[in-house]
Amino acid sequence: DAVMGPVEEFSPVGYNEAKPGKNFIKVGVGALAKPVESAYSSYKLYQIVNPGKWKIKEKADQVQFTHTLTDADYSYEYSKTVQLTKGKSEMTITHSLKNKGQKTIETEVYDHNFLVIDKQPAGTGYIVKFPVDVTGSGKGFGDIVQIQGKQMTFLRDLIASESIYCAGLQGFSKDPKDYDLKVENIKSGAGVRITCDQPLLKLVFWCCPTTVCPEPYIQIKVEPGQEFTWKISYNYYTFDIQK
Numbered sequence: 001d002a003v004m005g006p007v008e009e010f011s012p013v014g015y016n017e018a019k020p021g022k023n024f025i026k027v028g029v030g031a032l033a034k035p036v037e038s039a040y041s042s043y044k045l046y047q048i049v050n051p052g053k054w055k056i057k058e059k060a061d062q063v064q065f066t067h068t069l070t071d072a073d074y075s076y077e078y079s080k081t082v083q084l085t086k087g088k089s090e091m092t093i094t095h096s097l098k099n100k101g102q103k104t105i106e107t108e109v110y111d112h113n114f115l116v117i118d119k120q121p122a123g124t125g126y127i128v129k130f131p132v133d134v135t136g137s138g139k140g141f142g143d144i145v146q147i148q149g150k151q152m153t154f155l156r157d158l159i160a161s162e163s164i165y166c167a168g169l170q171g172f173s174k175d176p177k178d179y180d181l182k183v184e185n186i187k188s189g190a191g192v193r194i195t196c197d198q199p200l201l202k203l204v205f206w207c208c209p210t211t212v213c214p215e216p217y218i219q220i221k222v223e224p225g226q227e228f229t230w231k232i233s234y235n236y237y238t239f240d241i242q243k
Helices: none
Strands: 008-010 023-026 030-033 048-050 053-058 062-070 075-084 090-099 105-111 126-129 145-148 151-154 164-166 180-185 190-196 202-208 211-222 227-238
Touching: 030 062, 090 211, 126 211, 180 211, 190 211, 211 227
Parallel strands: none
Antiparallel strands: 008 105, 023 030, 030 048, 053 062, 062 075, 075 090, 090 227, 105 211, 126 151, 126 180, 145 151, 164 202, 180 190, 190 227, 202 211
16 A cells, blocks of 8 residues: 555545445545444444545656546545745645536545654654643643643653543644644754644644654535635744753
């Protein structure tokens, strides 16, 4: 199996309406067969009935992935271009989703953002910064990490098999300017800023000993014949280490 560019996942489309044995879709995967089950699960394998077609175009500074699906209920053309910005320490991911079918496509998409800075393990070397005051609770909160105002800090390093999870940090508005996250390593003096031109639907946070993972979601709704676009930017920077 191949991963087409930085890892993103869309929620299923048409799953609730589909009867067992019929199709639902996942953008970037294709049409899947719905089995007899009580609810959809992101952690199981579904039979791919129609994988669609992938095209990949490479240039010196970018790679473009295009997935085209033509199915009975839903059809689309999805394009994702991963590009390095000339003269900047920046990577952008530009997306477009064209609805070529007869039904509205409504879905959510998020980025895993499995960040590792200078091979440093997750723990007291990291700080996560937000543009607004946030709150959050869940596994590891208050024990391994804490939030104070606009930043999250680690109280200790994670040990083997430990993980942190929050289903949604609170405090963000629907203004795209709130989609503005920074993950910094204060031991190496390097960080990354992640921004997007769409508002946050929610921000999930996950972490294990090897990676720090803010997972921002956005909402997508595309009527037949319409196109939805969004762009995510990753700006990499350095700073002086405080002693």
